[in-house]
Amino acid sequence: MEYIICMVVYLLIMVGISVYTRRKTKSVNDFALGGRSIPPWMSAFSYGTSYFSAVILIGHAGKNGWTFGLSSFWVVAGNSFLGTYLAWKILGRKTREMTQRLNVATMPQFIGVRYKDQKLRYITSFIIFVFLVPYAASVYKGLGYLFQITFGIDEKIIMLIMTVVTAVYLFAGGFLAASIADFVQGCIMIVGIILLVIYILSYKSVDGIANGIHNLKAINPDLIMPMTGKTALPLISLVLMTSLGTWGLPQMISKFYTIKSEKFIPTATIVSTLFAILVTTGAYTMGSMSRLILGNVAPADDKGNIIFDKIIPLVLTQDGLMPTIVLAVLLIVILAASMSTLASLVLASSTTFVMDLVKPVAKDKFSEKQTVLLLRICCILFVAAAYILATGNSPILNLNALSWGVVSGSLLAPYLLGLYWKRATKAGVYISMVSAVLIMIGSVCIFGLNSPYITTMSAASIVLPNLVLIAVSLATKRMEDKHVAYIFNMKDVN
Template identity: 40%
Template structure:
């Protein structure tokens, strides 16, 4: 217990110290929200990765899908690395950085407002962001608090409150730069921790090969050895999970926002490699570990305690030092994601919702005060929901995360992607995507809590769970946006050519900043 408490005290002390040191970089809105757009590749890549992977992944998804798919759940982690990390950096990174600077937009809702010349879109996107980030934040509290209860036998509510208070302190004081530096520290902890945990957990059953042999003996209603097969017992459902958890990042404001703040072109290229490698180790490691869940849990235990209890059960027999490492690992993952979520939510609510509704624009000092106030409000609301949700029927994390990701990415993914590349995207198509994504996931929420039942109908497939409906939203929006745009060309902004001029702008630089080969090519 002394070791655990000592590591926690050091952990929280370091992050509060970083928050205090970074307060000077957060004196204006641009510095507080984007770090002055001067954040380097390592900080940005780790901020992207640690915002991506949290207790939701480590406790919720790794446990649930490791149980369902066995070793094949590793594909989810690899999908996250290549579809959710590598491709967004390659496809969105550079264009996002150039377009948002050209439009002087600081958030995703602000991008929609500037790109499509509509304050209504800006306000709507801000409301969607705030509302649907709350269940995601609540799911973070849920996963982390289960591990704290296992390690310290502390009441769930106390865990939620402590985590909320410490996160609020360093984000309120230091803003984006504090979260980026802390994310880097947390990322290092996650890399070391996941490797140590995998090695130790598998050693309980004689190592990797012996664990694999034991997994192959577990019976499955589908086929013998299903949990060690290449694609597991349910390949189609596995594909759905990969798509939601990977493509979902393309439309999440807290993820795409990392590209707004990166320093330059060189940083984007380096950040792409760093982010991908980070995701391979952390996401691949989490789901690989979860694939051995059936060696540590019985069907009766899972049926009684739910999927969220699987990973804590796998870790419960570890030594005190390793338990402390696991706590710091999951705490790092969760607090980094939480800090990103609350900063995104508060900034978009202040800059994109409240400011447009006011006749007189607030000065920077007042905007900063309001953002900090909303960080506290957002955390309080999320913590209350997490405590109430833990005692309700919707007990597993994946449902909350699926609804949040489905609504946000189903609404934003296609308009943002097409908006960066295609001049003919219309305002009407963006409205259609917003309405479709939110409507589908609200219906899914009612289905999940039992208010609506589609059993036996055609809609049962789409609304089987939040993962299916979330993927349906994202893929459908990729069709809805271009089709509606072609049918409503008059709602395209008049100055779209000027918006895309930033991609072809010429900039004078010092000769020492240019490296050329013997042919004079850059």
């Protein structure tokens, strides 16, 4: 009964947000950017809830916590400092200033204007729309596993419910609806994560931090080591993929140029960072202690292969771990986190697809009202495609790695170097994007999507294109001085 009450209350809140924001969402600017007037706390929570979903709480925490033990806390440090604090610090102000001045509303628009090539705008929008689908699918799968184990309901039914609810509130209110929902969901997550840590550390087989560490050491001393020769490469890859990777994801970058004012960025930076520390600490506390809670017995298939995606759902539903009402709250936490991330993915992909591919090809023949309707339809199509992909058998972490590797790998170098480096050239952008796609897709073709190397290859596809863009740019002709001066708002090019 507690589950049903919490679920109904949560869904009613989402419906209320839909009704409220529909009256305020009339233009394309309202739907796609929230009128560029999102308050700092809302932007901060929106960044955090878009970042952390069932992918981290179920997929990452389960596999990495079980595999690496306490050394998985390197991911906590990476996500909080590199993925959140430095992202806001280095990208936030510069992104908002340049996108406002250049009158661009999406990453493909920025890249197209920055490098004076509209074909780049079309290519990047296509990459975003297609390759964010696996990420959305990974969000679905994490939630599906949890609710399947908790309620005994087929995961496809749970994912379908999530699809319908997300589609409804996005169809109604767009970015504003997503931002308000993110704030509400962020508040729920804070309460839930604090409760989670308390109950995990007080469970009988953990019995506090000191005893938990001692008990993990008894299982395997490597589980309490900061890093070992065997775990160094996969851990570093994981940190780079999940932390630096956010710098090139359009659903994350949108938080920078939709914030109400540049003066609010320091506040959003601190709030986002604290939120990241709390959520990741809770997730990896649960993951690293999962061996103790499950008696060092992992769920496995008929062939004896560990099903990592089922570890956290089994931990949360362990007898005696927590009262039913607390578990009900935690289920809503994971549902809220997942819907926030899914909403951000849907908005980012649908907005770029319509604004940067469909409208330019149609030569902007759509009216304002028709464009908003098209955006809403694309939102529905995207969540439907993600649902279909999620019904497959690929693990959460691998779907996540594929998506981040292609999307962030293709966009990070053109975006980051485009913000700060005047010497970046169009040729460098093309070659860097090709290198990212070849590394990631090539790895999937050679090793398979379910390969243990997929995270390392994803990290490589995010990092290496930056070096490629620099090398090719230095070897090719500079962009014309007049254009560079326009982009960087200066009189002379140094």
